[in-house]
Structure formats: structure tokens, C-alpha cells
Amino acid sequence: MANLLAAQGGRPLRDGLADLATWLGVTLVAGSALWVVADVIWHGVGAVNWGFVTTAPQDAGRAGGISTILVATFLVLLVCMTAALPLGLGAAMYLSEYGRGPMGRWVRRSLDVLAGVPSIVFGLFGAVFFVQVLGLGFSILAGGLTLACMVLPILIRTTEMAFSGLPQEYRAGAAALGFGPSGILLRVLLPAAAPGLVAGLILGVGRALAETAVLIFTSGYVDRMPDSLLDSGRVLSLHIFDLSMNVPGGDHNAYGAAVVLLLILLVINGIGGWLSRRWIGRGIVAS
Amino acid sequence: MIRLDTTGPTPAEPPLEGATAVPHSHSPDSDATVPYVALDRVGLSYDGTEVFRGVSLPLYRGAVTALVGPSGSGKSSLLTCINRLYELHPGARMSGTITVGGEDIHGAGADPVRLRRRVGMIFQKPNPFPMSIRRNLSLPLSEHRLPRAEWSARIEEALTAAALWDEVKDRLDHPAQALSGGQQQRLCIARALILEPEVLLLDEPCSALDPLATEAIEQLVMGLKCCYTMLMVTHNLAQARRVADQVGVLWGQGQPGELVEFGPTAQLFDDPQHPVTVAFMQRERA
Amino acid sequence: MSRPLADKWFRWGLLASAALSGAVVVLVVLFLLVASWPALADLGPGRYLTDTRWYPSGGLWGMSAMIVGTLLSTLGAVLLAAPLGILSAVFCHYYAPARMATLYRRLVELLAGIPSVVYGLWGLVVLVPIIARWHPPGTSLLAAILVLTLMILPTVALVADSALGQLPGSQVAGAYALGLSRAGVIWRIAVPAARRALATGTLLATARAIGETMAVLMVCGGVVNLPTSLFEPIRTLTANIALEMSYAEGLHRSSLFVTGLVLVLAVVTLVTVADRLGEEPTGG
Numbered sequence: 001m002a003n004l005l006a007a008q009g010g011r012p013l014r015d016g017l018a019d020l021a022t023w024l025g026v027t028l029v030a031g032s033a034l035w036v037v038a039d040v041i042w043h044g045v046g047a048v049n050w051g052f053v054t055t056a057p058q059d060a061g062r063a064g065g066i067s068t069i070l071v072a073t074f075l076v077l078l079v080c081m082t083a084a085l086p087l088g089l090g091a092a093m094y095l096s097e098y099g100r101g102p103m104g105r106w107v108r109r110s111l112d113v114l115a116g117v118p119s120i121v122f123g124l125f126g127a128v129f130f131v132q133v134l135g136l137g138f139s140i141l142a143g144g145l146t147l148a149c150m151v152l153p154i155l156i157r158t159t160e161m162a163f164s165g166l167p168q169e170y171r172a173g174a175a176a177l178g179f180g181p182s183g184i185l186l187r188v189l190l191p192a193a194a195p196g197l198v199a200g201l202i203l204g205v206g207r208a209l210a211e212t213a214v215l216i217f218t219s220g221y222v223d224r225m226p227d228s229l230l231d232s233g234r235v236l237s238l239h240i241f242d243l244s245m246n247v248p249g250g251d252h253n254a255y256g257a258a259v260v261l262l263l264i265l266l267v268i269n270g271i272g273g274w275l276s277r278r279w280i281g282r283g284i285v286a287s
Numbered sequence: 288m289i290r291l292d293t294t295g296p297t298p299a300e301p302p303l304e305g306a307t308a309v310p311h312s313h314s315p316d317s318d319a320t321v322p323y324v325a326l327d328r329v330g331l332s333y334d335g336t337e338v339f340r341g342v343s344l345p346l347y348r349g350a351v352t353a354l355v356g357p358s359g360s361g362k363s364s365l366l367t368c369i370n371r372l373y374e375l376h377p378g379a380r381m382s383g384t385i386t387v388g389g390e391d392i393h394g395a396g397a398d399p400v401r402l403r404r405r406v407g408m409i410f411q412k413p414n415p416f417p418m419s420i421r422r423n424l425s426l427p428l429s430e431h432r433l434p435r436a437e438w439s440a441r442i443e444e445a446l447t448a449a450a451l452w453d454e455v456k457d458r459l460d461h462p463a464q465a466l467s468g469g470q471q472q473r474l475c476i477a478r479a480l481i482l483e484p485e486v487l488l489l490d491e492p493c494s495a496l497d498p499l500a501t502e503a504i505e506q507l508v509m510g511l512k513c514c515y516t517m518l519m520v521t522h523n524l525a526q527a528r529r530v531a532d533q534v535g536v537l538w539g540q541g542q543p544g545e546l547v548e549f550g551p552t553a554q555l556f557d558d559p560q561h562p563v564t565v566a567f568m569q570r571e572r573a
Numbered sequence: 574m575s576r577p578l579a580d581k582w583f584r585w586g587l588l589a590s591a592a593l594s595g596a597v598v599v600l601v602v603l604f605l606l607v608a609s610w611p612a613l614a615d616l617g618p619g620r621y622l623t624d625t626r627w628y629p630s631g632g633l634w635g636m637s638a639m640i641v642g643t644l645l646s647t648l649g650a651v652l653l654a655a656p657l658g659i660l661s662a663v664f665c666h667y668y669a670p671a672r673m674a675t676l677y678r679r680l681v682e683l684l685a686g687i688p689s690v691v692y693g694l695w696g697l698v699v700l701v702p703i704i705a706r707w708h709p710p711g712t713s714l715l716a717a718i719l720v721l722t723l724m725i726l727p728t729v730a731l732v733a734d735s736a737l738g739q740l741p742g743s744q745v746a747g748a749y750a751l752g753l754s755r756a757g758v759i760w761r762i763a764v765p766a767a768r769r770a771l772a773t774g775t776l777l778a779t780a781r782a783i784g785e786t787m788a789v790l791m792v793c794g795g796v797v798n799l800p801t802s803l804f805e806p807i808r809t810l811t812a813n814i815a816l817e818m819s820y821a822e823g824l825h826r827s828s829l830f831v832t833g834l835v836l837v838l839a840v841v842t843l844v845t846v847a848d849r850l851g852e853e854p855t856g857g
């Protein structure tokens with residue numbers, strides 16, 4: 001009896017401690033998240049104006065803006081997605097429709113491993129394979145292609161999920177109308193899976209935009225306006241890194257670039273969400 | 288052209304209700320004395336497990352054949368043999384022969400795509416594609432490379448034949464999935480009709496619909512009867528009696544299904560021969 | 574082109590895309606192997622552990638300080654992030670009202686979406702000076718741990734969140750019916766039942782911490798140093814690659830590829846174990 005009472009006496013205290021720990025931990029996490037974001041906005045918003053995004057960097061980036069950086073970033077993303085999208089789409093269709101055999105298992109397994117490879121290692125790979133072996137040099141092309149290797153797993157996984165999530169009735173319905181495999185996939189399933197594909201694309205672009213380590217040894221540091229895809233070009237995230245680490249007095253513009261980067265990510269995610277909602281709203285997606 | 292009562296080239300005379308003879312014997316159309324679709328000792332197995340076996344069934348042009356039986360007896364699977372849709376399942380094997388219009392569906396030079404253009408199918412759950420009404424209908428046309436100039440005429444014709452035109456003509460570009468269940472099912476019928484098939488397979492087309500929509504589909508099936516060879520799976524015996532000219536009972540409980548009885552509708556309902564049919568009719572009536 | 578022919582080409586196209594996608598990882602490992610071969614053949618793997626210092630131009634190849642740096646920063650970050658991530662998930666499921674839980678999840682997703690250079694920038698400009706005021710120089714193991722914690726926390730939190738969401742409601746209701754308090758239900762029933770998923774999330778987070786480069790590079794100080802306290806600067810393996818790759822030649826460059834190979838092995842092992850854990854049924 002005495003034991004029972006003691007246990008009951010101890011319980012509220014322990015429960016109270018558990019509750020306290022939870023609230024403390026959550027406050028800490030939320031506080032840190034807000035701190036990081038608020039700090040970047042606080043320091044960076046002053047640097048951002050129309051001139052900042054339309055003029056080229058000067059004095060190693062301390063002065064001037066980020067126009068050439070934005071162009072290089074856009075080009076790297078373009079190369080990355082041009083390479084990764086068709087490849088990823090084809091692979092995802094293969095996996096969702098024919099991927100139950102040994103070949104499908106092998107591809108899935110490889111992609112799982114690829115998804116785990118650290119980004120700096122992709123950088124090493126790109127520096128040998130695209131830059132040296134394929135002779136692309138430090139270039140937007142080399143950087144974009146290396147980046148494509150990195151986003152491939154996430155692109156394929158989301159796309160495959162979008163396809164295999166479609167009701168079996170669409171396949172049977174199309175087949176019953178005499179559609180061949182390519183007709184079923186390209187004309188019926190592809191449009192039906194479009195919102196999922198957009199989500200995958202957005203995720204991939206987001207990953208690619210945030211990436212730095214892959215590009216240090218592949219697309220390079222040059223901050224001039226790139227003349228062609230074989231020119232070196234410095235992407236936004238690498239610009240932030242370089243300004244804050246290697247350029248004394250570059251913090252101000254580093255923060256400005258960080259705000260722009262966060263804004264672009266926000267806008268891209270917003271567009272992605274809006275697109276899928278619009279699709280669903282028009283009833284084009286089975287709900 | 289989509290064949291309808293009014294426009295069909297040689298509409299077969301609808302078989303008389305309650306006739307004792309098989310319906311085709313009443314038809315003046317010489318075609319109708321030979322089954323348009325004939326199943327000969329057809330069986331199907333999934334991954335080695337037999338679903339049904341030894342089903343022989345004649346389907347006549349201008350007649351609706353109803354297929355009834357407990358769920359799981361293989362009725363849907365039987366339909367998928369006729370348009371070779373069972374081939375979508377890698378483990379499925381069919382035995383026996385099926386001829387459509389005299390041609391063996393597995394014969395030399397037979398092609399599932401050509402077969403499926405001749406044999407339309409309507410599913411238990413309406414399955415319009417997640418696109419606009421118009422796109423649902425134009426997609427099969429473009430897949431089969433029919434001239435774009437004909438599209439709009441064909442779309443109107445198919446929707447009219449499916450008794451849907453008046454309801455949707457002003458919103459062809461609206462999403463198909465915003466339609467009611469009954470409208471969706473009629474859209475699926477229109478989508479099958481637009482390829483001008485000769486045979487229609489209907490797999491419990493009303494089971495997901497309310498009574499009013501069910502009646503509309505039944506009317507539609509009766510209207511289409513003249514010009515198509517139709518096989519309709521139904522759970523609803525009263526519906527089979529209203530719509531069908533001949534009825535088959537597929538039965539299999541715990542063992543591969545078999546066609547235990549087959550004959551003209553009236554005979555099957557008024558004077559069932561097989562004890563299983565008798566029991567089934569009684570159970571379903573209760 | 575006829576339809577059957579088009580379909581045939583189409584299938585071949587899909588197969589080729591799949592094969593090429595699957596081959597990327599083979600290509601990556603192959604080129605890592607080729608590029609690290611000179612160092613592996615000339616130096617052998619042992620030198621990296623037995624040499625006392627990292628001084629490539631002087632023929633000293635000791636990486637132990639950087640290995641320890643990587644391990645300590647990862648360990649510290651996981652020790653902080655795992656409990657915080659689990660608390661986050663517990664909070665969303667058992668404490669927060671629906672709207673607050675949604676808001677909080679958004680915040681965690683935001684944390685997951687911030688690029689690593691931005692964490693690095695914040696760490697360098699905000700966190701490091703704070704640590705420096707307390708204990709110079711500021712760029713330190715501690716800074717690396719804190720920045721890494723923020724970066725990997727969402728991984729644990731999101732996995733834990735979905736694991737707690739999948740627990741059958743009857744189990745929780747049953748626990749309440751036994752008269753357990755909220756904290757009792759959480760820590761005696763819910764969290765133990767989700768332990769497999771929590772382990773999976775923690776392993777994935779560990780893998781992420783080991784492979785992370787930029788943010789750590791920016792706040793760790795970059796000094797090859799066996800740390801004796803949290804306030805000393807360190808250099809991780811990833812930072813080493815990023816710092817030296819641009820000028821390394823010969824065996825030095827090759828050694829950096831050996832590091833890359835080791836990182837891949839470590840991370841892939843962790844991810845594989847995590848996947849295995851995740852596949853088997855939770856609880857039990």
C-alpha cells in the first residue's frame with residue numbers, strides 16, 4: 001500500500017518533467033528555425049533591390065549585384081533538368097509498368113544507393129567524369145550534368161509514385177479501347193499523373209538550387225556572364241559561400257544573395273503547390 | 288457510323304419476350320442464326336489457379352446475353368477473355384477458343400489492339416479518364432489515328448447514342464469526373480461506341496449506380512441491342528430478366544466456375560433445370 | 574511508323590532510360606575507384622590511419638584527426654537532433670492542437686528546405702561570434718555540431734512524425750483506458766512501439782550528417798586538429814575534400830578520392846541498414 005502511494009506521488013512529477021521537456025525542446029527547435037530565417041531576412045533584405053538582381057558583381061562580389069550569377073544558376077538548372085527529366089520519366093515509367101522483374105529490382109536498388117551518395121562525392125565524380133573524361137572542362141554543362149545525376153533518384157522516386165498511385169481502372173479502361181503500351185502510358189497515365197510529376201520536378205529543382213558542393217569542382221567559380229554552356233559559371237549558392245568565406249566584407253551581399261535564393265525556393269514551391277491545387281480544383285485529378 | 292435503331296443498316300428484329308425458342312431463330316437476319324461470338328470450352332487460370340473452365344457460350348448479334356452468378360465465380364474474368372484483356376495480368380492463362388465474327392481471337396495474325404476495337408468494354412465502376420469530356424472521347428480516336436476532321440461529328444454521334452449529348456453538349460470541356468456516376472457510365476459507353484465496335488461487354492454496369500441511373504443504362508442497353516452483340520454481367524436477376532434475351536449461370540464455390548445452365552431468359556427464370564440455378568434464383572429473390 | 578513498331582521502340586526507350594539511371598551509381602563508384610587507385614596502390618589504406626599528420630606535400634597522410642572530427646561532429650549532432658526530433662513528433666501528435674501542429678510541421682519543413690550554405694552563412698555570421706565571445710576562436714566542433722543539428726533534425730522529426738501517425742489508434746486508446754497519463758502513454762506505449770522507425774530516422778540523419786559538407790566547412794574552422802574540447806576548430810573529411818580538391822595533384826588528389834570512396838561506403842551502409850529496419854513491420 002505504501003509503495004502504491006509512493007508511486008502515485010512520483011508520477012505527476014515525472015509526467016510534469018516529460019511535458020516540460022517536450023515544450024522546451026519544441027520551443028528550442030521553433031526558435032532556432034525562426035532565428036535562422038529572421039536573421040537572413042533581417043541582414044539581407046536591405047541589400048536586395050532591382051539593381052542588385054540586374055547588375056553584375058564587382059570587386060569580387062562585394063559591390064554590384066548578382067545578375068551573372070542568376071544567369072549561370074538558371075543555365076545550370078536548365079542543363080540539369082533537360083538531362084534528368086526525360087531520363088527520369090522514362091525510368092519511372094519503366095519501373096511502374098515493367099519494374100517487377102530482376103531488372104526493375106536492380107535499378108531500384110541502384111537508385112537507393114545513389115540517393116545516399118553525399119553531394120561532395122558527386123562533385124568528385126563530376127570533376128573526373130564530365131570535366132576530364134568527357135572533356136567538358138569547368139563548365140555549366142559539366143555542373144548541370146553532375147547535378148542531374150544527383151537529382152535523378154528523387155525525380156524517379158516521386159514520378160514512379162505518381163504513376164503507380166493511379167487507379168488500375170485507367171490502365172484497364174485504356175487497354176480495353178485498344179490502346180497499346182505507349183498509348184496507355186503517354187496519352188492516359190502521363191496526363192493523369194501530371195500533378196505528381198510537377199511535385200517531383202519542384203522537389204528536384206529545389207534540391208538542385210540548394211546544392212553547392214556538387215558544383216565547386218564542376219561548374220566552377222567564374223562570376224562573369226557565361227557566353228555558352230561550355231563556359232564556367234558560378235551558381236547562387238556557391239556565390240553565397242564564396243562571399244562569406246573568401247571575400248572579407250562580402251557578408252552584406254552574401255546575405256542579399258541568400259535572401260534571393262530563399263525567395264526563389266519559396267516561389268518555386270509556391271508555384272508547385274498552386275499548380276497541383278489548380279489541377280485538383282479543375283477535377284482533373286481523381287480525388 | 289454508330290448503329291442505332293433509327294440509323295442502323297439492317298436492324299435485327301428484337302427477340303420476343305418470353306419466347307421459348309432461342310432468340311436468334313426469330314431473326315430474319317441470316318447473320319443472327321450463327322453466333323457472332325462463340326466461346327468453346329474456355330477456361331482461365333491466374334498463376335496456375337483455375338478460375339473457371341469449360342465454358343461454351345454462343346452470343347448472337349442483336350441479342351443481349353446476361354451472365355449471372357455469385358461473386359468470385361469468374362464472370363468478370365470471363366469477359367476479359369473475349370477482348371484478351373486478361374493478358375494484362377502476367378500470370379493469366381486462357382484455354383479453349385473464342386471466335387469473334389468467325390475469327391479466332393488467338394489465330395494467326397490476330398492482334399489484341401484490332402480485337403479491342405471490335406469488342407468494347409464497360410466496367411463495373413465508371414472509369415472516365417481524368418480529363419475533359421471531349422478529351423475522353425477524342426483520345427481513342429487519336430490513338431487509332433482517325434482523321435481529326437471527323438472527330439467532332441463522331442463525338443456528337445457517340446454521345447447521342449449513349450443518350451448523354453443533351454446533358455453535356457454545353458460543357459464538353461469540363462472535367463469528366465465532375466459528372467454524376469450515371470453520366471460517367473454513359474460517357475464510358477459513348478467512349479466504347481465511338482470506335483464503332485461490334486461487340487459490347489458490360490461488367491455489372493449498374494452496380495455502382497442509383498436506381499434512376501440504373502434505369503437509364505438499362506434503357507440504353509435495350510436501345511443498342513439491335514446492332515450489337517452484347518454480353519452483360521449482372522448481379523441483379525430482375526435486371527437480367529428485363530434486359531436479356533438469354534441468360535447463363537456461372538457457378539463455382541470453392542472450385543473452378545462452370546456454366547451450369549444456359550438458355551433463353553424466360554425458360555431460365557420460369558423453368559430452371561439445374562438445382563444450383565434453382566437455389567441461386569431462390570436465394571437472390573429472398 | 575506502325576503502332577506495334579512504335580510500341581516496341583517505346584519499350585526499348587523505357588528500358589534504356591531505366592538501365593542508364595541504374596548505371597549512374599555504377600559509374601560513380603567506378604570512377605571513384607579509378608581515381609583513388611594510385612593512392613590505394615602506392616600508399617595502401619593503412620597509411621591514412623597510421624601516419625601521424627596530414628601533410629601531403631611532405632609525404633604524411635594521416636587522416637585520423639579528420640576522421641575523429643567527422644565522427645565527433647556527427648555524433649554530437651545526432652545526440653542532439655534525435656531527441657529533439659522525437660520530441661517534435663510527439664508534440665505534433667499528443668500536445669499541439671491541430672492548427673498549431675500544422676504550423677509547427679510547416680516550420681520543420683522550412684528547416685528541411687533551407688540550403689546548407691544558408692545554414693553555413695548564419696553559423697558563420699551569427700553563431701560563431703557568439704561562441705567566440707564565450708570561448709575563442711568560435712569556429713569549432715561545437716559550431717559544427719549545432720549547425721548540423723539544425724540540418725538533420727527535420728529528417729528525424731519527419732520520419733518520427735509519420736511513424737507516430739501510423740500507430741493504431743486503438744493501442745493509444747487502450748493505454749489511456751488503463752489509466753496511463755499522457756506522458757505515460759507517450760513514453761511507455763507510443764514511442765517504444767515506433768522505435769524501429771525512430772531508429773531508421775536517426776540512421777538516415779546520421780548518414781546526412783556524415784555527408785554534409787558546406788555548412789560544416791563554413792563553421793568548423795578547417796584546421797586539421799584532434800579536438801580536446803568542444804571549442805577547438807576541426808576539419809571533417811568532407812571539408813577536407815572541398816578545401817584541397819582545387820589544387821591537389823597526384824597522390825594527394827587521389828587520396829581525396831579515397832576519402833570520397835570511404836564516405837560513400839559509410840553512408841550507403843547506414844542508409845541500407847536504415848532501409849532494412851524501415852521495411853520490417855514496426856513494433857512487435
Ligand SMILES: Nc1ncnc2c1ncn2[C@@H]1O[C@H](COP(=O)(O)OP(=O)(O)O)[C@@H](O)[C@H]1O
Pocket residue numbers: 333334338357358359360361362363364365376
Ligand atoms: N488478376 C487476378 N489475379 C489473380 N486472381 C484473380 C485476378 N482477378 C480475379 N482473380 C480471382 O479470380 C476469381 C474470379 O474473380 P472475378 O472474375 O472478378 O469474379 P466475379 O466477377 O464473378 O466476381 C476470384 O477468386 C478472384 O480472386
Ligand SMILES: [Mg+2]
Pocket residue numbers: 362363364411490
Ligand atoms: Mg466482377
